[in-house]
Amino acid sequence: MRTAICERLGIEFPLFAFSHCRDVVAAVTNAGGFGVLGAVAYSPERLDTELSWLDERVNGRPYGVDVLVPGRIDASALDRHAHLLDHVPDRHRDFVTHLLSKYGVSAPGRPLTAVADEFGRRVTAAGASGLIEVALKHPIGLIASALGPPPPEMVTAARQAGVPVAALVGTVEHAYRQVAAGADLIVAQGTEAGGHTGEIATMVLVPQVVDAVAPTPVLAAGGIASGRQMAAAMALGAEGVWCGSVWLTTEEAETAPAVKRKLLAASSLDTVRSRSRTGKPARQLRSAWTEEWDSGQESPGPLGMPLQLLLAEGAMNRISAAAERGEPGALELVNYYVGQVVGQLDQIRPARQVVYDLVSEFGEAVERLERLSG
Amino acid sequence: MRTAICERLGIEFPLFAFSHCRDVVAAVTNAGGFGVLGAVAYSPERLDTELSWLDERVNGRPYGVDVLVPGRIDASALDRHAHLLDHVPDRHRDFVTHLLSKYGVSAPGRPLTAVADEFGRRVTAAGASGLIEVALKHPIGLIASALGPPPPEMVTAARQAGVPVAALVGTVEHAYRQVAAGADLIVAQGTEAGGHTGEIATMVLVPQVVDAVAPTPVLAAGGIASGRQMAAAMALGAEGVWCGSVWLTTEEAETAPAVKRKLLAASSLDTVRSRSRTGKPARQLRSAWTEEWDSGQESPGPLGMPLQLLLAEGAMNRISAAAERGEPGALELVNYYVGQVVGQLDQIRPARQVVYDLVSEFGEAVERLERLSG
Structure with a gap:
């Protein structure tokens, strides 16, 4: 070929x-x-x-x-001395705090701000x-x-x-x-x-x-x-x-083990195009994270790119760590970007x-x- | 082949x-x-x-x-003596009346009830x-x-x-x-x-x-x-x-001329999966009809199948007739079921x-x- x-x-x-x-x-x-x-x-x-x-x-x-x-x-994102998360409205930050608490995600992990700043620069x-x-x-x-x-x-x-x-x-x-x-x-x-x-x-x-x-x-x-x-x-x-x-x-992928298990178990109906991780529509595993942001009663609605990305990366960093510790709420929230072919992926090669x-x-x-x- | x-x-x-x-x-x-x-x-x-x-x-x-x-x-739909539209809540009927008026669809055409009953039986x-x-x-x-x-x-x-x-x-x-x-x-x-x-x-x-x-x-x-x-x-x-x-x-299709023109002009982004015509998600041309039902402030949200279908068929019957008369509001509302390939359809063969x-x-x-x- x-x-x-x-x-x-x-x-x-x-x-x-x-x-x-x-x-x-x-x-x-x-x-x-x-x-x-x-x-x-x-x-x-x-x-x-x-x-x-x-x-x-x-x-x-x-x-x-x-x-x-x-x-x-956002021009502000260019200022290397500001905290990028300062540009995130309080209600969006509060909603993330609420989600982490509602799903019992334990242990602080790295501060949201540090992760967001580091990720945001890129x-x-x-x-x-x-x-x-x-x-x-x-x-x-x-x-x-x-x-x-x-x-x-x-x-x-x-x-x-x-x-x-x-x-x-x-x-x-x-x-x-x-x-x-x-x-x-x-x-x-x-x-x-x-x-x-x-x-x-x-x-x-x-x-x-x-x-x-x-x-x-x-x-x-x-x-x-x-x-x-x-x-x-x-x-x-x-x-x-x-x-x-x-x-x-x-075999080689560094996909977090809890996410890998979710991917192997998922059908092609288990993905959704959602703005909840980056601010732009991105297909990913449907999870409590996407459901809460996209149709939760208390959701303030996702922000635009890059602020939603920063907010989500900070939170997901913590959620992933908790999911690897086997915390049930974190396992409900955790997800990753994947296409509808996920329904075909049922073995590790x-x-x-x-x-x-x-x-x-x-x-x-x-x-x-x-x-x-x- | x-x-x-x-x-x-x-x-x-x-x-x-x-x-x-x-x-x-x-x-x-x-x-x-x-x-x-x-x-x-x-x-x-x-x-x-x-x-x-x-x-x-x-x-x-x-x-x-x-x-x-x-x-x-709906078992009631089996009763050949009842008017099927009697099962449609007032606010849904009112919303259709409001749409027809808002978009200036003139002339009554066939009564909603008669169209709905006839269509509903089938x-x-x-x-x-x-x-x-x-x-x-x-x-x-x-x-x-x-x-x-x-x-x-x-x-x-x-x-x-x-x-x-x-x-x-x-x-x-x-x-x-x-x-x-x-x-x-x-x-x-x-x-x-x-x-x-x-x-x-x-x-x-x-x-x-x-x-x-x-x-x-x-x-x-x-x-x-x-x-x-x-x-x-x-x-x-x-x-x-x-x-x-x-x-x-x-050439042979009996597609209404106004709809045919819309189809020939549409791109692959101009369709939407909407419950607004039948009560179940159906892909169709995006139009004022789908927009008003799916995201209009006053929308009561579509009913289930078959009631939404009956309501929509009754209204669309009237809208289509008005669109063929060239009424601008009706031309905004009128649509038809079509897939994303509509973007490829640019000539009559x-x-x-x-x-x-x-x-x-x-x-x-x-x-x-x-x-x-x-």
């Missing part, structure tokens, strides 16, 4: 693996796919360490880095710039902008480094904007995907985006965790696929095995189509 | 066309596909006339009938039975249950007549239930589809349902209006595809041409996959 994108990036299969875990990225790249490290949770220093670790293990095979560049950010334009700078010092094969068009500085720096730029889109209009902003590769992500996602399903979105941006290559994302789904995505006109959720339950299974089932699906069409 | 279902039903292409319009059904069947007449809007007498018309035109080629059999109905078990009885007197090749498991009487009567039963599902659990209830063919319908639809996208739903009900054949529905999408659906494991929206803008385009693009998509997989 070789598409133009395979030639361009020097990979065997056009299978892109988005993961926050370096072990998954290395495993997929070494298996012939293309690992992409989600860098939003890292400081520039930590990212540098992670990428050096990768460089040592992939033996020159290509991998990429994904950064979240906020399109429009989802500002300044934070993203630091990550981009670090990433381009390593021999990366792709840099991706997870949300909104890549800023001009990112495109310029990537061009100078000879690194193609990828951008995620949920509508044809986004795709036009991203190509105009300099994206070399478009990831068309359907509503069934995990994380920030639009309303249009992969089946409808991909052909529209392919036609709109041709000859720019398009990867399909959302609803892809098996070879049949990969074949379907390619039939829609994609040059490859971009998968995220399927890696969360791999090595990431390498996931790649081989996908590629082999892809071949079977294409053979079946050939037989059917005579 | 021949699957087992083609052999079984005696068709050339596994392309099923759901339409309320007999001309579309005849055109698709005569082009080598399989037309399915949606009978919910018909009285048994009218259905008999429509099917006789079809019998004269398809020259023995197979077609089917789709009925909406309500799983659980969405009761008794109404559906009458349609099933009439349908099975014609040489139909398939009878489909659009919502909920086919009732035992329908399955028994169809078996006696040697007619396979199809049933639409939105989850794996529905699929198990439908097969247990006697369905011979499952239509797995993704959230992107028009009409009553669940939350899971076609890309995720189809492989799950295929694996769950094997060896029962599965058709894919939702997001399919082109050959690439048909190829994708078959790659997912479907034996064929079930399309509805794509026929609404065909004969239904026969849609079939040929689908089949020819399907072939191209499979050839491309063959080339890619070497």
Whole structure:
């Protein structure tokens, strides 16, 4: 299975693996796919360490880095001396305190403010710039902008480094904007995907985006965790696929054990597109957290990005720790970003095995189509 | 392109066309596909006339009938002497009156009560039975249950007549239930589809349902209006595809002209899953009607099925007539059930041409996959 994108990036299969875990990225790249490290949770220093670790293990095979560049950010978030949570209204902070108490989440863990401040720096334009700078010092094969068009500085720096730029889109209009902003590769992500996602399903979105941006290559994302789904995505006109959720339950994934168990047990009906974790609609496991924010009587309603993200990260940090201690209330609240394919994830496999299974089932699906069409 | 279902039903292409319009059904069947007449809007007498018309035109080629059999109905709806709208709370009736006035919908048209009563009879078990009885007197090749498991009487009567039963599902659990209830063919319908639809996208739903009900054949529905999408659906494991929206803008479709213009102009973001037309979540064009019911300040919230359906049909009957007269308020309110593929529908084609385009693009998509997989 070789598409133009395979030639361009020097990979065997056009299978892109988005993961926050370096072990998954290395495993997929070494298996012939293309690992992409989600860098939003890292400081520039930590990212540098992670990428050096990768460089040592992939033996020159290509991998990429994904950064979240906020399109429009609260200027106050740029002031490194302020506490970002100071910008969160009292009733939203109070609601989080109420939730932690209602669900009996014990032990303070790290202070909300410290987590929020640390996390917040990275989802500002300044934070993203630091990550981009670090990433381009390593021999990366792709840099991706997870949300909104890549800023001009990112495109310029990537061009100078000879690194193609990828951008995620949920509508044809986004795709036009991203190509105009300099994206070399478009990831068309359907509503069934995990994380920030639009309303249009992969089946409808991909052909529209392919036609709109041709000859720019398009990867399909959302609803892809098996070879049949990969074949379907390619039939829609994609040059490859971009998968995220399927890696969360791999052997290598650093997914918290309590969350991993929830993912393995979940059906495809157990996800929801909710603004409760980042302020923008993001698909995630339905949990007491999403239910309380989205339809709880006392909910003040989620804030925008990035304030809701900061508030939620601070709280979720504490909730996750409590969930790992087996606290029932925390287990109800805890969740994670995942797409509707979560219903297919019912066993733990090595990431390498996931790649081989996908590629082999892809071949079977294409053979079946050939037989059917005579 | 021949699957087992083609052999079984005696068709050339596994392309099923759901339409309320007999001309579309005849055109698709005569082009080598399989037309399915949606009978919910018909009285048994009218259905008999429509099917006789079809019998004269398809020259023995197979077609089917789709009925909406309500799983659980308000017993009062069975009383043929009561006015069904009597069961609608005053505030819901008042809200409709308020909407008609707010949007300046002129002229009374047919009384709400008469339309609701007539329509209501057909969405009761008794109404559906009458349609099933009439349908099975014609040489139909398939009878489909659009919502909920086919009732035992329908399955028994169809078996006696040697007619396979199809049933639409939105989850794996529905699929198990439908097969247990006697369905011979499952239509797995993704959230992107028009009409009553669940939350899971076609890309995720189809492989799950295929694996769950094997060896029962599965058709894919939702997001399919082109050959690439048909190829994708078959790659997912479907034996064929079930399309509805794509026929609404065909030359033959009896879609009201004002609605047809709205459909041709709409993008894939212009649909919404709303309970405002039937009481159950159904995907349709976003319009002032869906917005007012779903998020208007004064909305009492939609009723359940079938009362909301009766109320909405009565009002929409009047709104449609006013929209055809060009009244601006009515044009804002008027809408119709359609899937996210509406964004692809930008020209009027004969239904026969849609079939040929689908089949020819399907072939191209499979050839491309063959080339890619070497």
